[in-house]
Amino acid sequence: MASTEETVVGEAPGGLSKEKLLELLRAMLLSRRFEEKTAESYQMGKIGGFCHLYIGQEAVAAGAIGALREDDYVITAYRDHAQALVRGMSPNSVMSELYGRIDGCSRGAGGSMHMFDKSVNFMGGHGIVGTHLPIATGVGYAIRYRQTDQVCLCFFGDSVVNGGPFHEAFNMTAKWELPVIYIVENNSYGMGTDIDRVAAVDELFTRACAYAGKRAEQVDGQDVLAVYAAVERAAERARTEKRPTFIEAQTYRYLGHSMSDPAHGVYRTREEVAEERERDPINTFVDKLTDAGVLTDDDVEAMDKEIIDEVEAAAEFAEASPVPGPEEVYAHVYSDEYRGGPDGRDAWR
Amino acid sequence: MAVITYRDALNRALREEMERDDSVFLLGEEVGEYDGAYKVSKGLLDQFGEWRVRDTPIAENGFAGLGVGAAMVGLRPVVEFMTWNFALLAYDAIVNSAAKMYHMSGGQYNVPIVFRGPGGSALQLAAQHSQVPDPWYANIPGLKVCAPATPADALGLLKSAIRDDDPVVFIEGELLYNVKGEVPDGEHLVPIGVAEVKRPGADVTIVAHGKMVHVALQAAEHLAKELEVEAEVVDLRSLRPLDTASVIESVQRTHRAVVVEEGWPISGIGAQVVDDIQREAFDSLDAPVARVSGLDVPMHYARSLEKLIVPGPEPVIEAVKHVCYLD
Structure with a gap:
């Protein structure tokens, strides 16, 4: 628990300590500024491949990961920069990975979609829709197998609920009472397809009721405190009862599905995006904190400035980091020595 | 030298490795109470209990993915497929997850897992139950692939596969389970990748x-x-x-x-x-x-x-x- 002087007196938002509130704000701001820089670098050609930005959804990662312990596990899909940063990976390492450099968390092998950092139990970064849900089930299985009280937090997008891995993973997780928290980031669109157009039942949390029963709930994913509270409850349940929870966080992404896609167009209007920006998770949280007297506008500005500097420094660090040399090609295909090819020699190299 | 069947050799390999290392566990359809569709896991549930011999639902991609997750955090799962034909439903877990994880995490997350089961034709099982999966997996960097012919090799290779730090696809012969052969007494390991x-x-x-x-x-x-x-x-x-x-x-x-x-x-x-x-x-x-x-x-x-x-x-x-x- 926070000490007395750290605790906000009076109407403390969410009943949280000042330290925790600032941590949540910082996490969201870092995600936002980092990704704004990412978009800029992408447009300058410094980042390649598919690059899916999280801008607009920051409250989900910040609130959910903020409610975990350091020894818990986190796993997510390909829209993974914010989760990586909030989990404690350094902006230098995430940005270097985006730049395809040797100082990247995955030594330039993974890129935007495959952030990993074993030191903070960040387990990726998975590029195939739905494929990491059973992996999270396996992490939960290992936790019970070893009889620790850790939890595994698994983020995924709304499209996942229509595929097989969702149901296979949920069934096993619920049946064997595994300490996994599944949180769907429902931003309403699977790439450019409105979830209403392809889901028979589009109130997503109800899709999990078959497996999780009353342990399936819906929260406002633009409210970091609501997400935090839901995951905190779920984590407690996982630690004590060894039961999974399913949380639907209703959120919104401001930009296109990836950097290759338009922010609006056939599937949604400019007006809709503008309207959603009105309930921006960072602005509303800042208002809440300043109204409660937790911090002033100047404090927010100072924090923002510090974060922008940190992000700029990360981009400079990435720019200066070496590109992976040829010795990296075979380096991590197997745990033991490998030189490629059927006879240890790739053709004509 | 004892003369045992290919099936019993696999059973012995599983038993020895599970006794040796607490992190080894078996999961798959019918592996527990039923003793395995081909009786390879006979008696293991009684000896090791349900957390180490886990009967799964019929959901290949799901339980193969479960194995990958458990392996990423240090367990050593042996995933049994009732046949490799069914494992096509788990191709995503094997190819996109198990085979790629060590590489795309820059060497942070290795996946010490064995995927095993019978492949090839048996007797009049028709088109969907008679396929030879060997090249589907041998093509993929990040996987190791074994296909033993004899009881001694089945024993020694499966033990090596379980100890290996990378994902191993272990293809047994559906018509080989009853084949008998000499098997060395004591510890017997056959290195992967040696003819x-x-x-x-x-x-x-x-x-x-x-x-x-x-x-x-x-x-x-x-x-x-x-x-x-x-x-x-x-x-x-x-x-x-x-x-x-x-x-x-x-x-x-x-x-x-x-x-x-x-x-x-x-x-x-x-x-x-x-x-x-x-x-x-x-x-x-x-x-x-x-x-x-x-x-x-x-x-x-x-x-x-x-x-x-x-x-x-x-x-x-x-x-x-x-x-x-x-x-």
């Missing part, structure tokens, strides 16, 4: 793996008896890494080679072996290398056609006669 000469011979090299090793040995006996041709049978045992050196060494002595596989010919294991031979032993060859494979069709149910599709000793004998210019 073995199962029958020495000076006149021609027959390369095979899995069930086809037995077909090759039958053909070799016939050739010795009827034609005085001494065939050397090289059992690949592992398909990835592939022990090219042992094949080349044999061909350099015999100057002739026939490569046999149960699966389809196009992009098959045999195509790879022939490429290695032509590249590394071209000057040693006295005849073009011949291939024998399953016929290039989905499996028929009718026994008459199944026998035509799956290679037996006859086409191998014919191929040897051809490369020895005896036809």
